[in-house]
Amino acid sequence: MTLLSVNGVTKRYGGLTAVDDVSFDIVAGELVGLIGPNGSGKTTLLNILSGLATADAGEILLADIPCQRLTPEQLAHRGVMRMFQLTRVFRRMNVIDNLLVAGRALGLDHGEALTRAHALISELRLDAVAALDAGQLSGGQMKLLEFGVCFMVPPRIALLDEPFAAVHPTMKEIMGAFIRARHAKGQTFILVSHDMPVVVELCPRAICMNAGAVVIDATTREVLNDARVIEAYLGGHAA
Amino acid sequence: MSAINVDLAVNGFITGLFYALMAIGLSLIFGILKIVNFAHGEFYMVGAYAYTLVALAFGVPVWVALPIAFLVGALVGWATERTLMRPLYAGYTSWGLMRDEYAVIVTFGLSLFLINLVDKVIGPYAYRGPPLVETSRVVLGPVLISGHRLLAAGIAIAVILITAALIKWSFWGQQIRAVSQNRLGASLAGIDTAKASAIVFMLSGGLAAFAGALLSPVINASPDVGIFPAVKSYIIVVLGGMGSVPGAIVASLLLGVIESFGAVYLSYQYRDAFGLILLMLFLLFRPQGLFGEKGREV
Amino acid sequence: MTQPATPAAGAQLTTTKTTVEFRAALVAMAIVALIPLGVGNPYWLGVLIVSMYFAILAGGWNLLAGYTGQFSLAPATFAMIGAYTTGLLGTYYNVPPLLGIVAAVVVSGLVGLLLGRAVLRLVGPYLALTTLSFAEIMRLVASNTIDITRGDLGLGVAGLPIGRLAWYYLFLAVLVVLLILFYLLLRSKAGLFLQAIRDDEVAARRAGVDVVFWKTAAFTLSAAASGLAGALYAHFAELVTPELGLIAQTGLILSMAVIGGMGTLAGPLVAAFLVYVLSEWLRDVGGYQLVVFAALVVIFARFFREGLWGLAKAAVRRWRQA
Ligand SMILES: Nc1ncnc2c1ncn2[C@@H]1O[C@H](COP(=O)(O)OP(=O)(O)OP(=O)(O)O)[C@@H](O)[C@H]1O
Ligand SMILES: [Mg+2]
Numbered sequence: 001m002t003l004l005s006v007n008g009v010t011k012r013y014g015g016l017t018a019v020d021d022v023s024f025d026i027v028a029g030e031l032v033g034l035i036g037p038n039g040s041g042k043t044t045l046l047n048i049l050s051g052l053a054t055a056d057a058g059e060i061l062l063a064d065i066p067c068q069r070l071t072p073e074q075l076a077h078r079g080v081m082r083m084f085q086l087t088r089v090f091r092r093m094n095v096i097d098n099l100l101v102a103g104r105a106l107g108l109d110h111g112e113a114l115t116r117a118h119a120l121i122s123e124l125r126l127d128a129v130a131a132l133d134a135g136q137l138s139g140g141q142m143k144l145l146e147f148g149v150c151f152m153v154p155p156r157i158a159l160l161d162e163p164f165a166a167v168h169p170t171m172k173e174i175m176g177a178f179i180r181a182r183h184a185k186g187q188t189f190i191l192v193s194h195d196m197p198v199v200v201e202l203c204p205r206a207i208c209m210n211a212g213a214v215v216i217d218a219t220t221r222e223v224l225n226d227a228r229v230i231e232a233y234l235g236g237h238a239a
Numbered sequence: 240m241s242a243i244n245v246d247l248a249v250n251g252f253i254t255g256l257f258y259a260l261m262a263i264g265l266s267l268i269f270g271i272l273k274i275v276n277f278a279h280g281e282f283y284m285v286g287a288y289a290y291t292l293v294a295l296a297f298g299v300p301v302w303v304a305l306p307i308a309f310l311v312g313a314l315v316g317w318a319t320e321r322t323l324m325r326p327l328y329a330g331y332t333s334w335g336l337m338r339d340e341y342a343v344i345v346t347f348g349l350s351l352f353l354i355n356l357v358d359k360v361i362g363p364y365a366y367r368g369p370p371l372v373e374t375s376r377v378v379l380g381p382v383l384i385s386g387h388r389l390l391a392a393g394i395a396i397a398v399i400l401i402t403a404a405l406i407k408w409s410f411w412g413q414q415i416r417a418v419s420q421n422r423l424g425a426s427l428a429g430i431d432t433a434k435a436s437a438i439v440f441m442l443s444g445g446l447a448a449f450a451g452a453l454l455s456p457v458i459n460a461s462p463d464v465g466i467f468p469a470v471k472s473y474i475i476v477v478l479g480g481m482g483s484v485p486g487a488i489v490a491s492l493l494l495g496v497i498e499s500f501g502a503v504y505l506s507y508q509y510r511d512a513f514g515l516i517l518l519m520l521f522l523l524f525r526p527q528g529l530f531g532e533k534g535r536e537v
Numbered sequence: 538m539t540q541p542a543t544p545a546a547g548a549q550l551t552t553t554k555t556t557v558e559f560r561a562a563l564v565a566m567a568i569v570a571l572i573p574l575g576v577g578n579p580y581w582l583g584v585l586i587v588s589m590y591f592a593i594l595a596g597g598w599n600l601l602a603g604y605t606g607q608f609s610l611a612p613a614t615f616a617m618i619g620a621y622t623t624g625l626l627g628t629y630y631n632v633p634p635l636l637g638i639v640a641a642v643v644v645s646g647l648v649g650l651l652l653g654r655a656v657l658r659l660v661g662p663y664l665a666l667t668t669l670s671f672a673e674i675m676r677l678v679a680s681n682t683i684d685i686t687r688g689d690l691g692l693g694v695a696g697l698p699i700g701r702l703a704w705y706y707l708f709l710a711v712l713v714v715l716l717i718l719f720y721l722l723l724r725s726k727a728g729l730f731l732q733a734i735r736d737d738e739v740a741a742r743r744a745g746v747d748v749v750f751w752k753t754a755a756f757t758l759s760a761a762a763s764g765l766a767g768a769l770y771a772h773f774a775e776l777v778t779p780e781l782g783l784i785a786q787t788g789l790i791l792s793m794a795v796i797g798g799m800g801t802l803a804g805p806l807v808a809a810f811l812v813y814v815l816s817e818w819l820r821d822v823g824g825y826q827l828v829v830f831a832a833l834v835v836i837f838a839r840f841f842r843e844g845l846w847g848l849a850k851a852a853v854r855r856w857r858q859a
Contacts, residue, residue, distance in 0.1 A: 050743065076745035088740035090733050092800075097551045101733040104726040105745035110552075149744055275662040323839060337842070339661030340608050344795055344838040347610075351788045352831035359828055466784070470673060473666050481662075508681040515670040515677075522667045523655055 002064075003028040003188055004049075004157055009058030009068075011044055011212075018044040019055070020212035026157070031179070031189045033203035033220060035196070037233055041212040042192045043085055046159045049190075050082040051075045062156070077106065079156030081149075083163055085192075087142045089149070091135030095126055098134050098145055102152040113152065120148040125174055140171040147178060157188045164195050176202065196224065208232065242381035247499045249382045255495025256395040260450035261468050262475035262487040263402060264316075264443025270419035270482035271439045272327055274342035278319065279447055280469025281353040286312045286448025287460035288357065291368040301371050305394075305452055312448020313441040319349065320440035328422065328432065350465075358462040365464075368455025391453040398449065399488060402442070406484055411438055419482060467511075474514040477521050480528025490529060551732065552724050558802035558846070559720040565807050566713050570706075579701050584817045585810070586701075589708040590616075590770045592809035593715060595793040597762035600719060603799035604728070605755040606735030610665050611652070612763050612790050614672040617782030619645045619764025620771035621679060621686065624694040634695055634772050641768030642761050649760020653753045672782060680779035691778035694771045704773055711769060712806075715762055720802060722758075731755055732800070792834045798844025808845060 004026040011019040019041045026032055034042050047053040049060065051072040060068045062078060070078070090098050096117050103113030121130050124144045129137055134145060143163055150158055160179075164172050179202060183189065193199050199206060199220060206220040210232035216223050223229055261283060268276045290308040293299045299307070323345045327338050374386030406412040418425040418435045426432045450468065451460070458464060475494055479486030494514055502510035521528065569589075573582065598612040622644045623637030632640065656667050680689050699707070722728065730751050733741040742748050771777045780786075789812070797808025812830055819826035837844055 052739070072739070072742040073745050073747055076743060082743060084740075084743075088737050088743070090736035090740060092736050093551065093729075093732055097729060097732075100550070101729045101741065101746065102744035104729055105741075105747075110726075149740075269662070273662070275666060277665075323835065326839070340602070340606070340799075341838060341842075342662070343608050343610075343665050344791065345835055347788060347791060348795070348831050348834035348838060351785070351792070352828060352835060355827035355831055359825055470669075473669070477666060509677065512674050512677050515674045518670045519667055519674070522659060522663050522670075526659075526663060 001028050002026070003030075003062070005059075005061040005064075006049070007059045007061070009045070009048060009055045009060065011041075011048060011053060011055050017212045019048065022058070022209070022212075022214050024207055024214065024217050026188060026190070028156075028188055029183075029186045030205060031183045031187075031191065031203050033199040033206035033223075034190050034192045034209065035194070035199060035206055035223070035229075036209035036215075040209040040232070042209055043161055044212075045209070046082055046161050046190070046192065049159055050080055073105075080159065081151075081155035081157075082159035083143075083146050083150055083161055085161040085165070087139065087146055089134040089137075089142050089145050092133055094133050095121065095130045095137070095145055099148050099152055102149045106153040108153065116152055117148075120151060123178065124148050140167045143167055144171060144174065147175060151182070154182070154187060157190065158182075159190045159192075161192045162194065163191070164193055164198055172198070200224065243503075244500075245381045246383070247503060248496060249379075250384070251496035251499025252492055253384075253388060253392040253395075253495070254499065255492035256392055256399065257450055257454055258468070258471050258475055258495055259399050259488045259491035260395055260446050260453070262472040262479070262491050263399070263484055264439075264446040265472045266476045266479065266482055266484055266487040267406075267415070267419075267439045268443050269476055270484075271415060271422075271436055272324065272342070273482075274327065274339070274346070275473065275476075276319075276443070277343065277346040277469070278349040278353065279346075279443070279472060280465025280467070281350050282312050282315060282444045282447035282465070283451035283468050284353065284357065284460070284462065284465035285315050285444075286451030287368065287455040287458075287464055288361065288366070288451075289448065290452030291366045291455050291460045292361075294369050295366070301369055305371075305449070308452035309445040309449045312451075313445035315448070316440040316442070316444020317437055319444070320437045323349065324436060324440070325433070328436070350469075354462045354465075361462075363462060365459035365461040366455075367459045368452065370456040387456055395450075395453065398446070402446065403484065403488070411435070415439055470511075471514065474518045477518045477526075478529055480530055481526075483528065483530065486528055486530050551728055555720065555723045555728055555802055558804075559716070559724075562716055562803035562806050563713075565803065565810075566709065566716065569810065570709055573702055573705060582701050582705050584814060586705055586708050586773060587770075588810045588813040589712050590766050590773075591790065591793060591813055592712055592806045593766035594763050594790045595797070595805040595809045596712075596715060596719065597759040597766070598790050599794045599799060599801075599805040600731075600762075601755050601759035603794060603801070603805070604723065604731045604735060605752060607653075607656075607752060607755065608661070608665050608668075609756070609759075610669040610784070610787055610791075611672040611675075612759070613784075613786035614675045614782045615645045615649060615760040615763035616767030616770070616786075617675065617679060617777075617779065618648055618760075619767030620694075620777040620781055621692070622764070623768040624692045624771050624777040625685070627695050628692060634697055638765065638768040638772070642765045645764020645767070646757050646761030649764075650753060650757040652760070653756025656756075657749060657752060669784070672784065672787065676779050676782040679782065686777075686779075689779060691776045694775050694777055696775045697772055708769065708773075711765065715765075716802070716806065723802065727751065727754075735800075788831075792830050795834050795837050796830070796844055798846030801844070801846040804844050804846035811845075 002025045007023050009019055009022045022045060036042055044053060048055045051070050055068055059066060067075065090101060099117035099120060100113050103116060121127055124147060126141060126144055129141055134142060137145060163175055191203060203220050206223040207217045208215045208223050208229045215228050215232055216226050265276060265279050286308040289311040290304045293307050294301055294304040327342060370387035371390045372386040377384050377386050377389050414430050415435050417430055418432050422432055475487055475490045479490035497513060498510050501513045572585065594612050594616055602608050619641035622641040626632035626637045626640055627634065652671060656664055659667055679686050686692055730746045733746055734748055734751060738748055767781060793809045793812050794805040796812060798804030816826035841848055
């Protein structure tokens with residue numbers, strides 16, 4: 001069953017086409033890698049999918065219901081959760097409260113939210129810092145916390161924007177295990193990453209963007225061996 | 240244009256010049272720190288007192304008292320930057336979130352502090368500054384104007400032009416503009432951003448104080464004399480586009496003229512409300528100001 | 538069911554924090570309730586009544602600025618709007634004071650709702666400037682529509698047939714009711730949502746918080762509380778003037794919240810008493826009170842961001858450890 005269907009989505013900033021006629025479908029339970037050189041439009045696409053930017057053209061269907069006009073909070077209630085490339089947490093609230101915000105906002109009662117928060121904290125190995133304000137966490141711990149926020153109420157689709165960037169290998173391991181475990185239980189993901197070994201390991205399927213457009217959408221092996229992808233990355237490095 | 244309209248236009252224009260002296264500094268500060276300095280009016284007040292007291296108490300000639308007022312204002316600006324503004328950029332990462340409220344509280348508090356300090360130390364009474372020249376009436380065609388006002392207007396034009404030229408062409412002017420555009424990039428390029436901020440505060444304090452000195456024979460120095468011109472400069476930086484110096488100059492002149500005509504043709508009582516209403520409308524519907532381009536979203 | 542991990546159990550939830558602060562505030566209010574037993578002097582009772590007026594304003598502003606991060610510079614204006622609502626209704630339509638006070642709450646709440654909606658997208662300096670202009674425009678209107686408001690002379694308002702002591706307990710009762718209301722609000726999920734919005738609006742939206750609703754609600758509530766304070770004060774002083782809406786009044790409210798500790802339930806309330814009573818007392822010994830408080834605001838903002846409440850908390854912690 002197609003969970004998310006993106007049809008001809010385009011976004012322009014002035015003369016620049018950040019997302020150029022992008023189309024793809026994602027079936028429930030898939031874990032799709034979204035790759036592409038810097039500035040290829042990955043974050044912009046996630047912004048559109050999560051309601052933070054509006055597409056200039058195209059259509060987005062979530063379980064066959066159009067949703068390109070919805071606000072981020074409405075999308076959150078419909079099960080679209082996203083992690084930001086530049087980590088966003090509530091810096092002056094402690095780790096548990098950060099999790100409670102998402103839980104309560106999405107309709108859990110206090111007791112249930114607290115139970116889930118504690119479970120996530122131990123799963124993400126944040127026990128030692130649970131009492132700290134989020135602003136006092138390390139960069140990697142903040143990412144883990146943001147993971148937790150996205151999964152207080154398991155979303156229908158999780159959009160992860162470079163969760164592994166600048167994260168210590170140990171934490172990367174925790175995140176990888178977290179993603180794998182959820183995926184095994186049927187969680188749907190789009191995972192943006194520059195870390196090719198991780199993409200190869202986690203994602204059966206990958207989409208590569210360049211200059212706003214989809215270059216190829218196939219199995220990860222095929223994508224990484226595709227001449228256009230190599231060209232895009234080399235071109236990206238040369239520029 | 241009838242005689243009265245010429246008179247209104249000329250007088251509005253001159254008022255606008257004084258506004259510009261105030262607003263340029265506020266705009267520069269917004270440019271470089273992205274904050275509104277709510278103590279800006281007190282820089283003006285300090286200048287009005289410095290000029291008046293130095294001239295009256297010590298008998299210093301007005302032409303010396305004027306630059307002294309500038310220096311005193313620059314000193315206050317410098318001290319403000321040194322003691323209160325550093326946390327806004329001195330590597331306090333967790334301040335990122337707090338910086339807006341910190342800036343409002345601290346500058347608001349500084350404003351209250353200076354007003355009440357002067358009120359206690361010097362007293363609540365108003366002091367009239369000595370005019371630059373005693374000629375009370377100069378007739379220029381249909382326009383009647385006091386000698387002091389005319390001379391002050393000329394000086395204001397000169398100071399505005401010099402300031403604009405310094406910002407555009409001088410070494411530090413270029414550094415300041417670089418920091419305003421991109422603080423991080425500028426610091427990576429080896430620009431001393433702290434020093435640039437200090438210079439902006441000195442210039443800003445000096446200009447506002449200079450305006451206070453120039454106007455002290457017209458609007459007498461009193462502890463809360465700065466509130467009024469400060470509100471005007473808030474309006475101007477919004478109309479001109481927050482942080483834009485040319486925008487601030489044009490908006491100053493425009494506001495001066497609008498108020499001058501509005502007071503006669505619309506309502507004298509509400510002459511001070513026009514600008515405030517414009518400010519609200521602009522911030523709500525056109526936050527980039529009259530000339531600015533729409534910025535990036537999110 | 539898994540047991541919560543132990544270290545996390547030591548974390549203090551926002552709700553717990555709020556409860557601690559609420560208890561402290563109640564203790565402070567209990568002390569205030571006992572003061573008239575020892576102090577009969579009507580002058581000092583009057584000072585305390587005005588302190589309570591400011592405590593309501595500081596508390597209301599703290600809800601908006603301290604908890605929600607919306608730095609409005611118009612709290613005094615809403616008090617002025619409330620005061621004029623009941624004053625004008627009484628003068629022109631013979632509306633009895635109690636009804637006038639209710640109307641004041643509704644009107645100032647509505648104006649707050651509209652302003653809150655209008656400034657929804659504005660942050661930081663932009664919000665401060667817009668609300669400051671709103672404040673000044675309202676004050677100009679009040680002082681210039683002389684035919685109706687009698688301008689700066691002020692509008693005479695009916696008093697209530699009660700003595701000073703009764704006024705004292707009336708103000709205290711209102712203050713305590715508001716305190717309980719704020720406590721119930723902040724202890725619920727609303728407390729979490731407001732603080733989340735303050736810290737990061739985009740992240741709050743991502744988490745599913747209805748930011749538009751909660752920001753507007755905070756604005757409305759805060760304005761209504763200020764309007765209530767203003768209306769009560771109008772009948773207490775039997776006079777309304779545009780001075781109620783002076784920026785300097787907002788400065789005083791802001792000082793109280795900053796010195797007490799923004800974003801804490803007890804801090805601003807207690808600081809309102811300390812600041813106002815001390816300022817009356819200092820007035821007798823040289824009149825440097827406003828200089829001192831302005832300096833304190835700057836010093837607290839610069840060095841003790843959590844205010845007196847934060848200092849007290851740190852002191853208690855040190856004492857427990859020793
Ligand atoms: N709000 C905006 N205004 C103008 N241009 C924008 C905006 N957001 C993104 N862009 C531009 O759109 C293009 C795509 O940016 P985007 O952030 O989506 O790339 P990305 O694939 O996520 O890159 P990276 O791997 O570096 O994160 C870039 O050229 C960027 O400058
Ligand atoms: Mg990106």
